Amino acid sequence: MQLVEEVLVQIRETKPQKYLNKRERRLNVQNAFALGKDAAKIKDKDVILIDDVLTSGATMYEALKEIRKAQPRSILICTLARTIYINHAKSRRVET
Numbered sequence: 001m002q003l004v005e006e007v008l009v010q011i012r013e014t015k016p017q018k019y020l021n022k023r024e025r026r027l028n029v030q031n032a033f034a035l036g037k038d039a040a041k042i043k044d045k046d047v048i049l050i051d052d053v054l055t056s057g058a059t060m061y062e063a064l065k066e067i068r069k070a071q072p073r074s075i076l077i078c079t080l081a082r083t084i085y086i087n088h089a090k091s092r093r094v095e096t
Helices: 022-029 058-070
Strands: 008-010 033-035 046-054 074-082
Touching (some): 022 058, 033 058, 046 058, 058 074
Parallel strands (some): 046 074
Antiparallel strands (some): 008 033
């Protein structure tokens, strides 16, 4: 396995995603990435794309959109954590 670092580069500043809703996250990272100088090295190769936390999937979607342009053989997505949403409106309060 070979590490290729400059396949994907961020081409514009984005806001921190922490307090953005799903739509805002998507717009925030839309077209924020481009292929880097080493992108040709992944053509016909198996690629592992790693992200620390998957929340809405907006960043991963934008990254995949660009990486696919380099024509890798396959892309495996790995995340270290996944954000779970709790719908408090549907939860019931129990009186004791």
